[in-house]
Amino acid sequence: MHRLTPLSIGLAALLIALPSSVMAASDGASLYQQHCQSCHAPERLGAQGPALLPESLARLPQKAAVQVISQGRPATQMPGFAQTLSGAEINTLAAYLYEKPSAPPHWDAAQINTSHQVFNPRAQLPAKPVFTADPLNLFVVVESGNHHINILDGDKFEVITRFPTHFALHGGPKFSPDGRFVFWASRDGWVTQYDLWNLKPVAQVRAGINTRNIASSQDGRYLMVANYLPNSLVVLNAEDLSLNRVIEVTDQQGTASRVSAVYTAPPRNSFIAALKDVQEIWEIPYDKPDFPVRRLRAGDYLDDFSFDPQYRHLLATSRDSHGGQVVDLDAGKVIKKIPLQGMPHLGSGISWTWQGRPVMATPNIQQGRLSVIGLDNWEIIKEIPTEGPGFFLRSHVNSPYAWTDVFFGPNQEVVQVIDKQNLSVAKTLRPMPGKNAAHVEFDRYGKHVLLSVWDQDGALIIYNADTLEEIKRLPMNKPSGKYNVFNKINYAEGTSH
Structure with missing residues (x-):
């Protein structure tokens, strides 16, 4: 191993x-x-x-x-x-x-460069997998209870290798365009690159003190790191995680801001970042060498966001439960306010076609409901009641179902399967009664669903995606996110980006 x-x-x-x-x-x-x-x-x-x-x-x-x-x-x-x-x-x-330090913590380019390590240069690693499993149907499974990652064969559902990571990975891993390399970040700023074909670490660097998430450019050249502390966006060269530049995050009046999240918008060849302390959205093209910042005015302070399938519009969650807003990225302005109640988790929203119309659904962190929104007019089509507030929603283009947890409510043991055409609950499952069921992910074909039971004596449970019958379970210590290589590199319908 x-x-x-x-x-x-x-x-x-x-x-x-x-x-x-x-x-x-x-x-x-x-x-x-x-x-x-x-x-x-x-x-x-x-x-x-x-x-x-x-x-x-x-x-x-x-x-x-x-x-x-x-x-x-x-x-x-x-x-x-x-x-x-x-x-x-x-x-x-x-x-x-839990006390704030007397002076704000400092982490600059010199400290980032000092932290940088290369373990196995890419050029020295064989360009073929060391295993027989389908490299595009692998899963990266985060085992948060003891800070490990499992690399899982998505056909046989067997662990190929397992290894310790930095403390508290956060924000979901990202992949190189060919699916060979995976990148992940810890909450305290460590970014790691790992070669899935050779099962070896490539490099690591500490890009911040408190990090929200990372994004990878569609051309495979860059990573962008979103930081709460310090207030910065950090650009890394994906080849070896060496520092490209640090972008200090302030508005035009000099007010500093934490970065809520950053994602890539492939058709736009740009990174999109939402800011938590100033009412701006930043679009940063990565096909221009100086990474110019285009500032878009937001209608509120933003916590998270997602895109429509064309990456023309951004759907954002506003602070203090003010609902959602739609930003036209081409026009650079808010074009619609969506009266969503509670706290929608738009970053986990997914889209599909319903009655010939493009729709998006989002779980709600505060209320037991899924909100289904028409992407052609930005109106709420239906509120689907669930057994409690949820965090994750997932589906697949080949599946008639979407799966949601009720992560924050008293019924945490429940996961509910939604019929995407009837817009209703098709089945309610209790994988391990009394234990928190959370986060599902489909394999590359949409044939199987992997579900986490988030408990020290938890498990990764595999279901048949059509019959909803359990196939296998693997004991794990608080498995959380699991990420399919094919779905991620293809920005597949039904999974988060």
Whole structure:
């Protein structure tokens, strides 16, 4: 089995511990410097261990951080400190991790270049797979419970290899146009390139401190990294992840902004970025050497977005539940407000043809509904009730069904199958009662569906996409996203981009 060297796992690590009596329980900064900085860096920016800043720990409740510091994390380099620190000291240390630093963290081009490593140059790797499986029907499966990736044969549903990753991958991997290379980013800014044919890491670089997601250009030459911290977009050369440039994100008045998300728009040869703190959308052509920024005025502060199939229009989610908006990218302006209730997750929206019309459906993070929108007039066609708020929606051009979870509600064990023509729930499944069912993905042919049960004793479950019968399950520790090579490189109908 081929393995990546563990590079960033655990929450806080101790190499040398002094007796707790020498440390005042009220001094979280001193506790951190004594017990954590050797792995997480003096300024909490991360090194061998991940960054320990409020932005990096946003999805980890403080009570959970106390538990991790006290008990450690199994199968990682993170030991427990219950025998070293008192309960009061552990609580003080955990509270300190959620405090903003006195000075804004800094991560510039010099630091990015210093972090850059090449493990296996592309030119030295054989240009053919080392396995017999269909390289276009592989799945990259993120096992978030213990920070691993599984490379899965999408025909036999067998794991080809499994290896550890940086802490907390986020935003979904992206692929080279031929499907050979895959790129992923961790929440604390590490971007990794991996050769799926040779099952080896190619390169890595730290492009930020708190990263939202990455996008890959259709020509295979560049990656763009969207950062919350610092406020930047980083362009990397896809060949080896070397730095191309850093684009500071500010509006024309100089107001800095976090980047909500960045995606590629293949027919436009450009990256599209939504900004979280200023009311702008940026279009950045990657077929021009200087990456000029075209600023489009947004109708609100944007959290996420998706495109229509022609990439002419952008459908964006607005902050504070103000519904959705449609931006004409050619005209550079908002042309429609969609009165969606709750908090639609348009970044997970999918499109298909219904009664001869192009439509899009989006789950809702706050309410139990799927909203179906006509792409020809931007009107809501139907609200399909579900058993709770959902996060992911997936389908395939060859399937009559769309699958949605109810990730945020009390019925987390449920996944619901939607008839795309009747616009109604065809079947409700409970894959593992009492455990959270989330995120499905189809194989390249639309014959099979892979579903995650997001639990430490969870599983990856494979269904027949037509009969909805279970075929196989693979035990895994909180499997989350899984990404089919063919569907991703072809921007297939029914999957997110």
